[in-house]
Structure formats: C-alpha cells, structure tokens
Amino acid sequence: MGDIEAKNDIGHEEEAASQGLNFAHIDPAVEKRVVKKLDWNLMPLVVALYLMSFLDRSNIGNADAAGMSKGIHESSPQFVWLSTIFYIPYILFEWMALMWKVLPPHIWAFSCVLVWGIAATLQSATFNWQEMMVCRFFLAIAEAGYGPGIPYLLSFFYMRDEIGRRCGIFLSAAPFATCFASAALAYGITSGHSKLASWRLLFLVEGIPSIVLAFVAFFYLPDSPEKSRFLTEEEKDVAKARAIRQVGEQGTTRLGGISFKDAGEALTDPKNWLTALMYFSCNVSFSSLPVFLPTIITKMGFTSIHAQGLSAPPYFLSFLLCIATTWIADRTAQRGLVIITLSCIGGTGYLLLATCPSVGVRYFGIYLAAAGIFPAIANILPWVLNNQGSDTKRGVGVALLQMIGQCGPILGTRLAPNVKGMAVCSAFMFFNAILALTLRTYLVWQNKKVSERESEVAAVADADGKHQIVAVENEGYGFRNIL
Numbered sequence: 001m002g003d004i005e006a007k008n009d010i011g012h013e014e015e016a017a018s019q020g021l022n023f024a025h026i027d028p029a030v031e032k033r034v035v036k037k038l039d040w041n042l043m044p045l046v047v048a049l050y051l052m053s054f055l056d057r058s059n060i061g062n063a064d065a066a067g068m069s070k071g072i073h074e075s076s077p078q079f080v081w082l083s084t085i086f087y088i089p090y091i092l093f094e095w096m097a098l099m100w101k102v103l104p105p106h107i108w109a110f111s112c113v114l115v116w117g118i119a120a121t122l123q124s125a126t127f128n129w130q131e132m133m134v135c136r137f138f139l140a141i142a143e144a145g146y147g148p149g150i151p152y153l154l155s156f157f158y159m160r161d162e163i164g165r166r167c168g169i170f171l172s173a174a175p176f177a178t179c180f181a182s183a184a185l186a187y188g189i190t191s192g193h194s195k196l197a198s199w200r201l202l203f204l205v206e207g208i209p210s211i212v213l214a215f216v217a218f219f220y221l222p223d224s225p226e227k228s229r230f231l232t233e234e235e236k237d238v239a240k241a242r243a244i245r246q247v248g249e250q251g252t253t254r255l256g257g258i259s260f261k262d263a264g265e266a267l268t269d270p271k272n273w274l275t276a277l278m279y280f281s282c283n284v285s286f287s288s289l290p291v292f293l294p295t296i297i298t299k300m301g302f303t304s305i306h307a308q309g310l311s312a313p314p315y316f317l318s319f320l321l322c323i324a325t326t327w328i329a330d331r332t333a334q335r336g337l338v339i340i341t342l343s344c345i346g347g348t349g350y351l352l353l354a355t356c357p358s359v360g361v362r363y364f365g366i367y368l369a370a371a372g373i374f375p376a377i378a379n380i381l382p383w384v385l386n387n388q389g390s391d392t393k394r395g396v397g398v399a400l401l402q403m404i405g406q407c408g409p410i411l412g413t414r415l416a417p418n419v420k421g422m423a424v425c426s427a428f429m430f431f432n433a434i435l436a437l438t439l440r441t442y443l444v445w446q447n448k449k450v451s452e453r454e455s456e457v458a459a460v461a462d463a464d465g466k467h468q469i470v471a472v473e474n475e476g477y478g479f480r481n482i483l
Contacts, residue, residue, distance in 0.1 A: 026238055026241055026242075027238075030234060030235060030238050031238050031242070033235060034225070034231065034235045034238050034239055034242070035158070035162065037228075037230050037231060037235070038157050038158070038225065038228075039166075041220075041222070041228065041230045042154075042157060042221075042222060042228075043166060043169060043170070045216065045217060045220060045221055046150055046153070046154070046170055046221075047169060047170055047172075047173045048173075048213060049109065049113055049146065049210075049213055049217060050146075050147055050150060050170055050171075050173040050174070051173035051174075051176060051177045052113075052117075052177075052206075052209055052210045052213060053113075053116060053143045053146055053147050053210070054147075054173060054174045054177040055177040055206050056116060056117075056120035056139060056143075056206060056207060056210060057086060057139065057140075057143060058177070059202060059203070059206055060082055060083060060136075061083075061292065061293070061294055061295070062202060062294060063123075063199040063202050063203060064079055064199075064294075065294045065295070065298070065304045065307065066197075066198040066199040066202060066304070067197060067198060067199050068199040071127075071197055071199060071200070072126055072127060072128050072129050072131075072132055073128065073129070074129045074132075078129045080413065080414055081133070082129070082132060082133065082136055083287075083413035083414075084409075084410055084413050084414060085133055085136050085137055085140070086136050086137075086139065086140040086409075087140065087287070087406055087407075087409040087410050087413065088137075088140070088410070089137055089140040089141045089144065090140040090141075090143065090144045090406055090409075091144075091402075091403055091406045091407060091410075092144075093140075093141050093144035093145065094144055094148055094399055094402040094403040094406060095399050095403070096144055096145040096149065097145075097148050097149030097152055097395060097398050097399045097402060098149070098152075098395045098396075098399060099145060099149070100149045100152055100153045100156075100395075101152075101391060101392075101395055104223045105153055105221055105222075105223050105224075106217060106218055106219075106220075106221040106222070106223055107218070108145065109146065109214075109217040109218070109221050110214050110215070110217050110218035111142075111145070112142045112143070112145040112146040113142070113146060113210055113211075113213055113214035113217055114142075114211060114214035114215075115138065115141070115142035116138075116139050116142035116143050116146070116210060117207060117208070117209075117210030117211035117212075117213070117214055118211060119135050119136075119138040119139040119142065120135070120139055120203065120206070120207035120210055121203065121204060121207030121208055121210075121211065122135050122207075123135045123136075123139075123203040123207065124200040124201070124202075124203035124204040124207065125200075144402075148398065148399075148402040148406075149395075149398065150170055151163070151167050151170070151381045151382065151384075151385055151398060152385070152394055152395050152398045154166050154167065154170065154385075155385045155391070155394050156224060156225070156243075156391070157224075157225050159242060160385070160386050160482065161330060161333075161482075162330070163382050163385055163386070164326045164327075164329050164330040164335065164379070164382040164386065165323070165326045165327045165330050167326060167378060167381050167382040167385070168322050168323050168324075168325065168326025168327065168375075168378045168379070168382075169322075169323055169326075171322055171374070171377060171378040171381065172318075172319045172320075172322035172323050172374075172378065174322075174374060175315040175316070175318035175319040175322065175370065175374045176315070176316075176319045179311075179312045179313075179315030179316045179318075179319060224239075224243075225239035225240075225242070225243070226239050226240050226243070259390065259392040262390045262392035262393045262396070263392055263393075263396045265393065266388065266392070266393040266396035266397050266400070267396060267400065269388075269393075269397070270442060271384075271387055271388075271397075271439065271442070271443070271481075272384065272388075272396075272397045272400050272401065273400070273404075274435055274438060274439040274442070275380055275383055275384050275397075275401055275439065276400050276401045276403075276404035276405055277404065277435055278339070278380050278405075278432050278435045278436060278439070279377070279380050279381075279401050279402070279404065279405025279406075279408070280404055280405045280407055280408040281408065281428040281429070281431050281432040281435065282343075282373060282376050282377050282380065282405075282408065282428070282429070282432055283377070283405050283406060283407075283408025283409050283412060284408040284409070284411050284412040284415075284424070284425060284428040285346060285350060285369070285373050285412060285425035285426075285428055285429055286373045286374070286377060286408070286409070286412065287408065287409030287412035287413050288412040288413065288415055288417070288421065288425055289366075289369060289370065289373060292417035292421075293307075293311050293314075293366065294307045294311055295307075295417050296353070296362075296366070296417045297310050297311060297363075297366075299417070300359045300362060300363065301359065310363070313367075314366045314367045314369075314370035314371070315370055315374075317367060317370060317371050318370040318371055318373070318374040318375065319374075321342075321371050321374070321375040322374055322375045322378040324375075325338050325342060325375045325378065325379060326375075326378050326379055326382065329379055329382075333482050333483060334483055335379050335382070335383045335386065335482055335483065336383070336436050336437070336439060336440030336443070336483050337440070337483075338379050339376050339379050339380060339383070339432070339433075339436040340433045340436045340437055340440075342371075342372045342373075342375050342376040342379070343372060343376050343429050343430065343432040343433035343436065344372070344429075344430065344433050345368050345371055345372035346368065346369050346371070346372020346373045346376060346429040347372065347426045347427075347428075347429030347430040347432075347433070348365075348368050348372075348426075349364075349365045349366065349367065349368025349369030349370070349371070349372060349426075350365065350369050350422050350423070350425040350426035350429060351365070351422075351423075351426040352364065352365030352368065353365040353366065353369065353422040353426075354419050354420075354422035354423040354426060355419075369425075372429060373429070376429075376432065380401075381398070381401070383439075383482070384397045384398060384401050385397070385398070386481070386482040387443065387481045387482060389479060408428075412425070440483050443481040443482075443483050444483060446481055447480050447481055447483075450479065450480065
C-alpha cells in the first residue's frame with residue numbers, strides 16, 4: 001500500500017492546482033483530523049441505521065419461535081415464504097443504490113428508513129399471513145434503498161485504503177443486531193409475561209426505533225464531507241482535495257453525475273461479476289443462519305427460550321471478526337486471502353452441522369459458521385469499491401453485486417435446517433473460496449500488465465524528457481488493484 005499512497009500524492013496535481021487545492025502538500029495532521037471527525041459523526045449513524053434494518057428483517061425467526069405462527073395461523077411452507085418474499089423486491093430494487101448519488105443522502109436515507117420503520121412496526125398489528133406478507137414486501141423495498149448502497153455512500157467520504165475497515169464496522173452491525181438486539185433482546189421480550197403476545201411486542205419494540213432514527217438521519221446525516229457542519233473551512237478544503245484524489249475531478253456534492261460510459265465499463269468488468277458470484281455464494285449461507293438458528297438450536301434439545309439466548313454468543317464472535325478482518329485486509333492489501341480463509345472456516349462450520357450428531361460439536365459448528373460468513377461478506381463489499389476508479393463504476397459495481405448476490409437468500413431461506421440444507425451451505429462457502437482465489441489471480445495478472453505498460457511509458461518519457469502525471473485512484477497510470 002505504501003507505493004499506492006505515494007503515487008496518490010502526485011495524481012491530478014495540475015487539476016488540483018487549478019482548483020486551488022494541491023493535495024500533494026496536505027498537512028497529514030489535518031487530514032487525520034478530517035478522517036477522525038468523519039468516523040465519529042458519520043459512522044455511528046449509518047451503523048445504527050443498518051443495525052435496525054438488519055434487526056427488522058431478521059427478527060422473523062425469533063417471532064416465529066415466540067408463537068407468531070399460531071397468532072397468524074400460518075403453516076410451515078407459509079413461514080418459508082415470509083422469509084423468501086423479503087428478497088424478491090430486495091433484489092428488484094437493488095438499482096436504488098445509485099440514488100445515493102442522484103439525491104441528497106439525508107433525504108434519501110430519511111425516506112427509506114421511515115418506510116421500513118412503519119412496515120416493521122405494522123407487523124405487530126397483523127392477524128393473518130397475507131397481511132404479514134404485505135408488510136415484509138414494503139419492508140424489503142425500503143431496505144433495498146438503504147443498506148446495499150451504504151458502502152457506496154462511504155466511498156464518497158473515505159479513500160481506497162480507508163474504506164475496508166469502515167465497511168467492516170458498518171457490516172458488523174448485522175451480527176451485532178442478531179447477537180444483542182435480535183437474540184438477547186428477543187430472549188428478554190419473549191421470556192416476559194406481557195398482556196400483548198410476545199411476538200407482537202417483539203415487532204413493536206424493535207420497529208419503533210427505526211421511525212425515530214429516520215428523523216435523526218434527516219437532520220444529521222451529511223451529504224458530503226465538504227458540506228459537513230462538523231468540519232472547519234480548512235478541513236473542508238482537505239476534504240475537497242481528497243475527493244479530487246479519489247475520482248480525479250472537482251465536485252463538492254458529487255450528486256447527479258452518473259456516467260453511462262463508466263456504467264458500461266463496469267458491467268463488462270470481470271471483477272464485478274466474480275465478486276457478485278462470491279456474494280451470491282455467501283448469501284446462501286448467510287441468509288440461512290439468522291432465520292433458522294433458533295430452530296437449529298431447538299432441535300439440539302434446548303427449549304425455545306434457551307435457543308434465543310444461545311443464539312447470541314456466536315454472533316458476538318462474528319461481530320468482532322468483521323472489524324478485525326477488514327482492518328487486517330486494509331493494512332496488508334490482501335483482501336482475497338482473508339476472504340479465502342474466512343470462507344473455509346464458514347464451510348467447515350456448516351460441514352460439522354451437517355455431519356456430526358454431538359450437540360457440543362454442532363454448537364461449535366455454529367461458531368465457525370458465524371465466524372466465517374459475516375466477516376467474509378464484510379470483506380467482499382469493500383473489495384468491489386477498492387478496485388473501481390470512478391463514482392459511477394463503484395455504484396454500478398455495488399448494484400450488480402447486490403442484484404446477483406441477493407438471489408442467494410432466495411435459495412438460502414428455502415433450505416430446511418436439516419443435513420441436506422447444511423451440506424449445501426457448506427458447499428457454497430467452499431465454492432466462495434475458489435471464486436476468491438480466481439479473482440485474486442486475475443487481479444495479480446492485471447497488476448502485472450499495468451507494471452509492464454508503466455515500464456514502456458517511462459522509457460518513452462525518459463527518452464523524450466517528459467514528466468508523466470499519474471492518476472492512481474481513477475484507474476489511470478499507476479493504478480493498482482488491491483489483492
């Protein structure tokens with residue numbers, strides 16, 4: 001990464017000077033202060049919102065364990081459809097990730113969060129399966145507009161070598177939500193003696209905070225670093241310089257400028273298709289765990305109440321690994337190796353669930369599955385952002401990743417929590433490791449070709465006595481894929 005960072009400082013030097021912003025001489029102390037302020041003012045809000053979104057989508061399994069099936073008179077196949085229906089509109093509306101660039105982010109976030117908060121809360125007032133299906137449908141549309149596009153939004157604020165760990169923190173909200181807010185909170189709610197049915201109380205208590213947070217997002221989510229109220233004028237100048245370094249152009253809001261040429265290049269880029277297939281493979285296993293984990297633990301001989309509590313510890317381990325592995329991948333610039341390792345760990349966990357009769361070994365398998373799946377996904381998303389040079393390419397890459405990848409849960413949620421289902425999840429995790437190895441090999445080849453071209457250009461430049469200006473971050477001369 002040292003070579004990349006050094007070259008970043010000379011990319012687009014002339015254009016920066018024309019804007020009065022020479023980021024080759026940015027005070028490192030000021031830049032560090034900018035990043036720290038972004039971390040403290042932006043990240044807590046987007047993490048809190050994603051935590052609520054994942055909580056509101058995945059608590060259907062906890063509600064079912066708390067008696068929802070009797071309350072709305074649903075059959076087992078109908079419950080499977082409640083899990084599946086979420087992902088159909090979620091896939092169809094993945095293109096809305098680009099809306100973060102078209103509309104001011106605080107307005108778009110407010111709209112999405114408010115709609116899903118209302119839909120999530122109304123689940124507590126349903127009396128039949130059809131009404132619950134409608135709530136889940138609108139919940140999915142609204143969440144499709146928020147969560148999948150957040151890594152894309154973060155790329156407006158952070159550089160290539162900074163975004164991985166922020167994506168890890170953001171995506172760690174998923175296992176954190178399942179650990180404390182979903183498993184532990186659900187355990188506390190459903191083990192009480194309320195006059196209201198436990199499953200209705202669960203939806204109510206976990207849905208209302210999303211409505212409140214919608215208004216928080218409207219007033220406090222910054223549209224861009226340069227428009228952030230918490231930055232000084234000096235810090236905003238640094239933010240503008242960082243934007244030039246990232247996309248090779250001046251733009252204070254970075255709204256509305258979608259390039260169809262870049263979109264076409266992103267759609268034909270093998271990198272995006274490989275990461276999309278990886279995301280699909282991970283999501284088959286990822287979607288199975290939160291929905292079926294209480295049932296899996298119950299089948300081990302535990303009561304439904306104890307199953308809720310025992311669901312929490314594996315997710316806490318996963319939460320820690322999401323942050324740790326993305327940090328390691330950023331520092332080493334070896335995201336592919338991290339994903340391969342995590343995929344093998346997750347595949348081994350599902351293999352134990354599929355083949356071992358021992359309760360202790362099967363519960364250990366749950367730890368391995370959770371430790372592999374969530375952190376692997378947390379590293380796949382920034383890998384797309386790492387290796388695309390423009391805002392449009394990043395947006396299209398994320399949208400393609402989500403549209404293909406979110407087809408995985410359609411299969412995953414329809415896998416019964418039995419030996420066959422666990423074996424399928426295991427196979428997809430090992431397949432994900434193979435895909436990651438393939439992509440890494442392709443990126444190594446691309447980097448080698450770039451080095452060869454640079455040597456040729458440098459030789460010509462030296463012969464002519466000309467100085468070559470490079471544009472590292474915008475896939476120009478000197479650009480390197482992060483492996």
